[in-house]
Amino acid sequence: MIASAETRPHYGGTLRVMMQSAPNTLDLASNPSPADYWDFARTLSLIGDTLVTLDAQGRPQPALAETWQRDAGARHWQFTIRRGVKFHDGSAASPAPIAQILGALHASWTVRATADSISIESDAAMPALLAELALTRNIIFKRNTNTNAPVGTGPFLVAGWQPGKLLKLAANEESWRGRPFVNAVEIEFGKSLRDQALAFELGKADVIEAAPQAPTGAPQRPPTSSSLSSSLPVELLALVFPANSRAQDPRLREALALSVDRQPIQSVLLKGAGEPAASLLPNWMTGYSALFSTSPNLPRARALLADASPPALTLSYDPRDPQAQLIAERIALNAREVGITVQVSLSGADDVRLVRAVLPSSDPVMALGEASRQLGLPQPPLLEKSLDDLYQAEHTLLEGYLVIPLFHLPVASVAGSRVQDWEPGPLGDWSEPGSSAGNALGDIWLADPRSGAASP
């Protein structure tokens, strides 16, 4: 293969990234908002590594751990740690510190280190341990004793940190994955999508976030000379009834679920992005989501309310979500069709909430557990990967209509024309080589490195 001078990767330059979230600490546990999850996941994955990763099919891939094995009951796991990996402070990422970090993260685990491996034991079976270890919350970090900044093993190390505003990352020359092409990454936090788009148009940002976009083939208008990347649907937009909701009657909740016409919302407000959903897990993960009907059924909804006078409900939404208000208003409009008064409000006590839940894993069991946790549903029983069990568990969770799934949404980002070989993974991840089909952020290079603010 012959590459021209313009297309040959080369080192140098600073990649400028903008994000909506504005974290005060680089700690996922301190920032539990689902809306900020992907910003954290992407940022932290540049700094640290997990023991294993999952590909789009949910298959485990080696990362800090090269191999692993388990006993028959999935209570005892043994991971062989990659040799020669160092933390950004120069210390060895040997089994001992890794075991210490994991042990601190999971009190119910017994984590032991040997010379070249660690063992994880638990009283309960852990069939989904690999999926758990692949989650962002299990990235292996130490903390800088002075700045409390994370010190990981990833392709970039923390060079500067202004809480809530700016994170400067420098290329890790000794990354076990190899040195990234760019010299540095600057992530500006707290930028709205509008500000990000404006900065992008003015050439002040290389990678920005974007609202969910329609899959390939649907009409869309990405910025000129830019690369738009949408993930698989990895978020669930749903209506959630809190415990103190006035909608205590399941018939009212079911009527509301039956009143929502998801198709116009998906085609117009979501601009074709995402998938109408009545299940917690997306179809790409389970293949059975068609069993959960997304079609409205107004006669049935009216019949449910025939002998009842439903109370007026207040629907709240996340103001940081640019599409949430219109979607909420549309839901209120749909509800009015069947005689349910829904008032859209930003503040005050609410009866139903329009929320996003993150599906952080390609493993359906792990994703269902995480989604249930975020939506306030009970944790499903420990499952093997049987589709029947998964379907039954999901069906059980949705009985009573305490959660009404609406859409499965992708996450999207846009890279400028100077960003080369930009191809995030299908789950929207930026730095998990081997786990996804695309290249990680560490693999991209800048066509015009001198235009970067921090180019050497």
Added chain:
Amino acid sequence: MSFRKKLLLLFAATVLICVAVISASVYSTIRHSFEQADRERANAVAAQFRLEFQRRGSEVGRKVDAAAASEITQRIALDMNRGAASPSDSVGEARILAGQQQLDFLELVDSRGVILSSAQWQAKFGYSEAAIAEAAGVSSGGVTPPPAVQAGAFLKREELPNGATLGLFAVRAARVGDQPLYVIGGERLDQGFLSTLEIPAGTRVLLYQNLDTKWNPNLLLDLNGPAAGGDKIAPLIAKVRDTLQESQSVIHWTSDAADAEVFHAIPLSGPIFAAASEANSTNAKQQLLGVLLVGSSRRPLIELQRQIISTALLVGGLGVIVAVLASLWFAARVTRPVVSLAEAAHRVAAGDLSAHVEVESSDELGELAASFNRMTADLSQQKERTLQAERVAAWRELARRLAHELKNPLFPLQVTVENLVRARQKSPEIFDEVFQEGTATLLAEITNLKNIIGRFSEFSRMPQPQRRPTQVNDVAHSVLRIFSAQFREQNRIAVRTELADALPEIPADPDLLQRALQNLVLNAIDAMPQGGELTIRTRGLRDYVEILVSDTGSGLTEEECSRLFTPYYTTKQHGTGLGLAIAQSVVSDHGGKISVESTKEKGTTFRIELPCEPQA
């Protein structure tokens, strides 16, 4: 009430009634005129608002025209006719157009009546717009807007996420191809709309948005939002809702009539848009969507009325004063002879027969005065004659009594002197003895004569009473104590007392009162030579104290009773006739009365009435 006061009142009442009638008449006429003027002013203001309303409708129409001709609308219409319309691209365009044209409402609706984009409710895309959907149902081509919305602006109820509101709308079509794209734009009909209206001084405008099936005070708006005191306007609005006709009413906000307002209620109607499926069978009708209330303060009118009333009261008051003064003069002139006659009559009644009335006219009153003068002159002469006759009679009686009283001692004196002379002449040896006896008899009779003269002298020297608080019962007890020894010795007269308890003290001279009562008791004892019962009773009446002295003697004849208190009159052999006269004199000096009741052979009762308060 005196004749003069009656006349005065009659005159004053006549003047008052006249003034009141004239004032009421003037007030009624002026009030009617001003209310007429006020109604005409309210009508003029209402007419002005109708024009303003039409102007605002035209303005909305121009803005919607501009929106329909805009590049955005033309592009969407072109895409729609090409079949390349993307709802997701156009969903936000209506809001942009509305912002450009400063319209509160704007919707882009395709020829089937489906909303492509809504500025006021962005989530409403894909729903039907009744104003266009009706037309689409009527005309299969779907290119003719409904008649109700073709021309000018119209009122429409607009559903919004937070509830319904009222708007002034206009519809225009953007025709790029066969299928028109309708632009429905409008302005909110609320307090903001009211604030843009030019309001004449002294008037204000309220708007009732008839968006609820029942009266809802929150839908009554003024310039600042929901208007206060809506419940007082509710009947007027209910009337307009019932009749769909303009109406007018006076609203009293407080007890002060000047705070009242005249409200002219103008119904604001808009077309009823039937659903497309019903449009074939239903013609567009009008429905009441709002009521515009033009309020005009009644303060200027009321203050003018008050000024008129004040002036009328002032003039009327002055008129009444003048009338009263004139009445006083006139009544005085008319009643002066009558008053003189009345005063003269009072004097005559009081015993002054010298009263004389001036005869000032020759009319009936003058004749009456002359007759009165003649009558008093006659009475005076008759009284003088009576007095002279009584004086002569009294002197005769006195002379008779004196002769009688003096004759009795004089006869022993004469016999004694004759005995002394005869003894000196015939029996000088017993002269000394006779002389001793004779001088004793002479001295006794002379003493008797002196007593007679003393009693007459005492009667002529009756002292004036020295009043002090006196208990009549004590006086009665004193009198009985004086006679107690005599009663015990004679033992023929039983004494009985019935003295009232808690008798009030009266202002009296107890010594004089005791003397009067002694005379009555003595008189009773003399009336019962054969014995009997003497009763003394006292009792307190409302204004006086009564003393009754009764005996069970032989009684008196009527003629005796009538003369009983005449001085020197007595029915006794040895009485002076002064006892009862003294009693009457004492009682009279105390302002009281004494009377006698007697029944022959049963007894006599003397009644003394003494006032509790001193008499003038």
